[in-house]
Amino acid sequence: MSVLAFNLTALAHADFWLGAGIIAGVYSIFTLGLQMNVGFTGIFNFGQAGFMAIGAYAMAILILRFHWSPWAALPVATLCAMLAGLIVGIPALRLSPDYLAMATIAGAQIIQIVAQNGGTFTGGNNGLLGFDAEWQNIQLWMLGKLGKVGLGTQYALPLFLVTWATFLVLLGGLTVVQRTPWGRVLRAIREEEDAVAALGKNVFAYKLQSLALAAALGAVAGYLLSLNISLVYPQAFSADFTFIGFAGLVLGGVGSYAGVALGSLLLWFVLEGVRFVELPLAADKVAALQLLLVGLILVLVMVLRPQGILGKREEMVIRG
Amino acid sequence: MASAAVSDPILRVDSLVKRFGGLKAVDGASVSVERGSITAVIGPNGAGKTTLFNLVTGFIRPDGGVIELDGRSIYRHAPYQIARCGMMRTFQLPKVLGAMTVLENMLLGGAANPGERLLGLACHPIRWRRRERELRADALELLERFRLDKHASAYAATLSGGQRKLLEMARLLMSRPRLILLDEPLAGVHPVLGQQLIEHMHALRAERGTTFLFIEHDMETVMTNADAIVVMAQGRVIAAGTPAVVRQERKVIDAYLGSNAEDAS
Numbered sequence: 001m002s003v004l005a006f007n008l009t010a011l012a013h014a015d016f017w018l019g020a021g022i023i024a025g026v027y028s029i030f031t032l033g034l035q036m037n038v039g040f041t042g043i044f045n046f047g048q049a050g051f052m053a054i055g056a057y058a059m060a061i062l063i064l065r066f067h068w069s070p071w072a073a074l075p076v077a078t079l080c081a082m083l084a085g086l087i088v089g090i091p092a093l094r095l096s097p098d099y100l101a102m103a104t105i106a107g108a109q110i111i112q113i114v115a116q117n118g119g120t121f122t123g124g125n126n127g128l129l130g131f132d133a134e135w136q137n138i139q140l141w142m143l144g145k146l147g148k149v150g151l152g153t154q155y156a157l158p159l160f161l162v163t164w165a166t167f168l169v170l171l172g173g174l175t176v177v178q179r180t181p182w183g184r185v186l187r188a189i190r191e192e193e194d195a196v197a198a199l200g201k202n203v204f205a206y207k208l209q210s211l212a213l214a215a216a217l218g219a220v221a222g223y224l225l226s227l228n229i230s231l232v233y234p235q236a237f238s239a240d241f242t243f244i245g246f247a248g249l250v251l252g253g254v255g256s257y258a259g260v261a262l263g264s265l266l267l268w269f270v271l272e273g274v275r276f277v278e279l280p281l282a283a284d285k286v287a288a289l290q291l292l293l294v295g296l297i298l299v300l301v302m303v304l305r306p307q308g309i310l311g312k313r314e315e316m317v318i319r320g
Numbered sequence: 321m322a323s324a325a326v327s328d329p330i331l332r333v334d335s336l337v338k339r340f341g342g343l344k345a346v347d348g349a350s351v352s353v354e355r356g357s358i359t360a361v362i363g364p365n366g367a368g369k370t371t372l373f374n375l376v377t378g379f380i381r382p383d384g385g386v387i388e389l390d391g392r393s394i395y396r397h398a399p400y401q402i403a404r405c406g407m408m409r410t411f412q413l414p415k416v417l418g419a420m421t422v423l424e425n426m427l428l429g430g431a432a433n434p435g436e437r438l439l440g441l442a443c444h445p446i447r448w449r450r451r452e453r454e455l456r457a458d459a460l461e462l463l464e465r466f467r468l469d470k471h472a473s474a475y476a477a478t479l480s481g482g483q484r485k486l487l488e489m490a491r492l493l494m495s496r497p498r499l500i501l502l503d504e505p506l507a508g509v510h511p512v513l514g515q516q517l518i519e520h521m522h523a524l525r526a527e528r529g530t531t532f533l534f535i536e537h538d539m540e541t542v543m544t545n546a547d548a549i550v551v552m553a554q555g556r557v558i559a560a561g562t563p564a565v566v567r568q569e570r571k572v573i574d575a576y577l578g579s580n581a582e583d584a585s
Contacts, residue, residue: 181427181435181452188417188428194379195415199429200403200495201436209438314475315419 016272018156022228024261024268025163030221031245031252031260032170033214038246039255040178041210042190044101046242047088048218050108053237055081055219057115057122060131060232065121070134078219084111085215086208093207108239115234127233135227163224167261170217174257186210187315247294251301253311262309270294326352326548329388330499330531331376331407336385338368338375338555345371347555348385353499353548358521358532360542363552364575369535370412372552373501377409378402389499404431408492409501414484416491418477422468425476425487426459427452429494458494466490466520482513489517493524500524502534506541518545543567551575 030052037045058077062068068076092103115122122128142158151157177183185206188196193203226232244267252263274290281289307313329352338346346368353359361369374380376387378399387395394402403409417425433455434440435448463469466486471479479487485505492500502521506514518541524530536542542549542563549566551559553575559566566572 177441180441181430181433181448182438182441184420184424184428185436187420191417191419192415194399194411195417196428197379197399198377198403198409198411198415199492200400200408200431201428202398202400314477 014154015156018154018160020268020272021265022156022160022163022224023272024264025160025167026221026224026228027245027248027264027268028167028261029163029170029224030218030241031248031264032167032174032257033217033221034242034245034249035254035257035260036174036186036217037210037214038249040183040190041186041207042097042193043093043207043210044097045104045211045214046101046239046246047104047106047108047111048214048245049237049239049241050088050104050111051081051084051215051218052222052225052241053108053111053115053234054084054215054222056222056226056232056237057128058219059223060128060226061121063131064128070131074223077223078216081215081219081222082212085212089208089211093204093211105239105242108237108242112234112237115237123233125234127231127236129231131232132227132230159224159227166220166224170220171257171261178257247298250308251298253308255312255315256308256310259308259310266297266309267294270297326354328355329353330355330390331533332386332388332391333372333376334386336372336375336387337383338371338380339383344555346375346382349552349555349557351550351557351560353531353533356525356529356531357547358525358534358545359548359550360546361533361535361550361552362537362539362542366554367552368555369552370503371555373409373503373535376402377407377501403495403497406498407501408495408497408499410485410488410492410503410505412503412507414481414488416476416479416484416487418475420476421473422463422476422479422487423456423459423472425491426463426494427455429491430455430458431495455494462490462493467516480510480513482509482517485509486513486517486520489520496528497530499531499533502532504535504537506536506538514541521545 030048033051034045034048037043055077058080059070059073062073062076063070088104088107092100092107095103116125118124139158142161143152143155146152146154146157185196185201189203189206197203222237225236229236248263248267249260250263251266252259252261270293271290274286274293279286279289301308331351331353333349333351336346336349337344349368349372351372361372363369371380375382378394378397378401381396385395387393389402389405389407392405394405417428420428433448433451434444435452440448460469460472463472466489468483468487468490471483476484476487489500489502489505505517509517521532522545525532546563548561549563550557551566551569551572558575559569559572
């Protein structure tokens with residue numbers, strides 16, 4: 001009897017950690033986009049959650065309202081998010097960094113409010129359900145395969161695997177692109193855009209490309225987030241998502257794509273792990289303690305290692 | 321005036337105006353720069369020399385006038401477009417990229433690199449790598465020439481002020497501009513490095529036919545190295561011509577050189 005109880009808790013724990021792992025993975029992909037903007041181009045994109053929302057909503061709407069196949073909806077939804085990046089970027093990238101941050105927050109707010117008030121088209125505050133039939137099939141197929149190695153009952157495992165595989169592919173691609181001459185121009189813009197313009201490079205065009213690609217990364221995070229909760233609803237894409245993404249970015253190190261994963265994992269395992277500690281406290285106090293701990297870790301990292309876990313001190317050149 | 325002595329201008333500026341609020345920083349300035357010359361711009365502080373450079377290279381939008389490079393208007397063009405037309409500049413405080421290596425700084429100066437465009441990266445993987453290798457060879461050659469080759473893999477932030485000016489000049493040479501504008505190339509530079517910079521200027525003109533326009537306060541440098549001098553005061557060009565002619569101009573002596581001018585010459 002006691003053996004069975006132990007196994008059950010162990011399973012429950014594994015499931016729980018898988019859940020936290022999925023969220024950390026979604027945040028990692030989301031933050032790759034922030035890293036491209038903030039860490040490698042020096043543009044303060046605070047509207048990333050808005051681009052994530054555009055991607056997720058475009059996917060769900062194309063599938064539910066227009067009866068598209070998910071395989072067609074995903075690339076088109078990604079293009080929609082990139083287009084949103086251009087629409088926000090063309091006016092906002094002419095602003096100085098602090099105003100750019102404000103304008104992008106505003107852009108994300110507009111997107112969220114439009115989603116809330118879109119009536120039956122966007123599902124309003126209730127959001128959209130039932131776009132993930134294809135994913136359910138894939139999940140069952142994967143669980144069947146996993147059953148052969150005794151993991152058939154780990155229901156969160158398929159999404160966990162897909163999320164982190166996606167992250168690794170994107171990480172690899174971005175790392176390669178960052179080492180090309182194109183990536184070199186971005187890093188130069190991050191440091192001193194007049195110097196880059198004086199060398200005959202169209203700085204504005206590079207910033208737009210950076211923002212559009214970040215928006216695409218946000219959209220990918222949006223798909224995985226939607227699959228995780230089987231729902232696309234406005235509150236999932238609040239500005240908090242962007243702020244937590246920034247915390248992960250700073251923890252992992254500005255200017256390191258791999259650091260993004262470390263930062264997000266650390267953040268989420270601390271946030272979720274606190275729940276496991278037996279404390280003589282009420283639930284709301286534990287929730288406050290979670291954020292307090294995250295704040296403490298951020299402060300410690302800033303004091304002990306201001307460049308973040310994987311950041312390079314020599315490359316700390318972000319302009320305020 | 322300025323244009324009288326110039327037979328083949330590479331750069332022609334006419335009646336250029338820039339207002340900052342109520343202040344006319346450049347107030348109808350007219351300059352012509354002879355192709356293949358080394359021309360100096362002098363004038364007291366606040367005369368509008370750097371503003372003139374910023375206007376001509378597109379970093380500030382002019383409020384009126386004419387700017388022509390090789391007879392083509394570049395008025396109100398963006399800085400990157402003007403640089404691509406073959407006129408490039410340095411800055412009073414050199415804008416080297418400190419968080420990048422010296423070699424990376426150089427490679428950034430390379431023109432026509434398909435690897436700098438996403439489409440080029442995806443569609444011409446062989447061509448951009450070949451171009452990158454060519455640029456790397458060019459860069460190493462220039463670094464050796466500017467005696468910066470030992471620092472190629474160091475972060476540019478570790479260079480001295482004079483070395484930064486040399487790097488900034490070497491970097492723009494990567495895309496072989498026809499006209500180079502230097503904003504106070506000798507200010508804050510060790511005299512030995514400053515002398516090197518001047519020598520590079522003469523050598524590049526001889527080899528490549530590059531035209532130079534430079535702002536400088538050091539009279540001896542200007543008088544001994546420039547073919548032509550443009551004198552600015554209060555946003556206007558008050559005199560232009562050979563050093564010998566400019567030295568005799570009463571207006572110049574009054575506005576800029578002061579009472580010591582006769583002693584100095």
